[in-house]
Amino acid sequence: MIEKLLPYIPIAAKKSLSELLNNYRFHLKITKGRKTKRGDFRATLPIATISINNDLSEAQFLITLVHEIAHLETHMNYPKAKPHGKQWKQNFQRLMLPFLTNDIFEDEILSPLAKHLVNPKATTDSDLILSTQLQLKVNCLDLNKKFIFELKSGDLFLINNRVFKILNKRRTRYECLETKNQKKFLIKGNALIKRIEPKKNTHGDD
Structure with a gap:
């Protein structure tokens, strides 16, 4: 074996x-x-x-x-x-x-x-x-992913093809809002997620 x-x-x-x-x-x-x-x-x-x-x-x-x-x-x-x-x-x-x-x-x-x-x-x-x-140390780790504790309040992220927004930290977990159904969830701080980059303002100065 x-x-x-x-x-x-x-x-x-x-x-x-x-x-x-x-x-x-x-x-x-x-x-x-x-x-x-x-x-x-x-x-x-x-x-x-x-x-x-x-x-x-x-x-x-x-x-x-x-x-x-x-x-x-x-x-x-x-x-x-x-x-x-x-x-x-x-x-x-x-x-x-x-x-x-x-x-x-x-x-x-x-x-x-x-x-x-x-x-x-x-x-x-x-x-x-x-x-x-x-x-x-996971060999197949997606380099585009982060741990949820690396984000800050208000950040959007993707996990299991669902979009969430960070609300507050609660000890080792984070209170998050699923944007689709507006339900709140507690997610472990060591969860691997993909951060959704905020859209850049494309309007130039007048």
């Missing part, structure tokens, strides 16, 4: 990941990018299934894979445990430990990742600094 994963992971992670994979039996699916998730674990029979998106950065792919293996470990030993409860947190922390090195992750990712693992959440998206650094 490790050879199948080499195009997607940091090469320095090969040895530790190979050792980790030797402890588990599951079917791995590498899928096209999904908007709603980067990976998932399913307790399918006769063998569990883990799927990971193919459009992730090497760092994102590795973290997501270990995240899902932690679900497998938790299911094996605590089948009734909450998906991201105490047992999963402990397993994720333990399984990630061998990968927390500068050979595998750059400092910009390693430091916030270590802090994230003190009390890991269901997704790295809940951690503004870590998720921002991870998204910056």
Whole structure:
């Protein structure tokens, strides 16, 4: 399985990941990018299934894979445990430990990742600094896109083919108005968006 994963992971992670994979039996699916998730674990029979998106950065792919293996470990030993409860947190922390090195992750990712693992959440998206650094490393990142926190109140932007206007910042989220239906939404500050440039005034001075 490790050879199948080499195009997607940091090469320095090969040895530790190979050792980790030797402890588990599951079917791995590498899928096209999904908007709603980067990976998932399913307790399918006769063998569990883990799927990971193919459009992730090497760092994102590795973290997501270990995240899902932690679900497998938790299911094996605590089948009734909450998906991201105490047992999963402990397993994720333990399984990630061998990968927390500068050979595998750059400092910009390693430091916030270590802090994230003190009390890991269901997704790295809940951690503004870590998720921002991870998204910056995505190989297919559209250079025309920005993070919503880079904009200011009143700016228009496009996300999922919908036009929004920034109203106010609320802690880690931004209150935005969808221009088409005038409904308000809260959008995470690390959301990748495409800024709509204001129209330039083409009238010359008299």
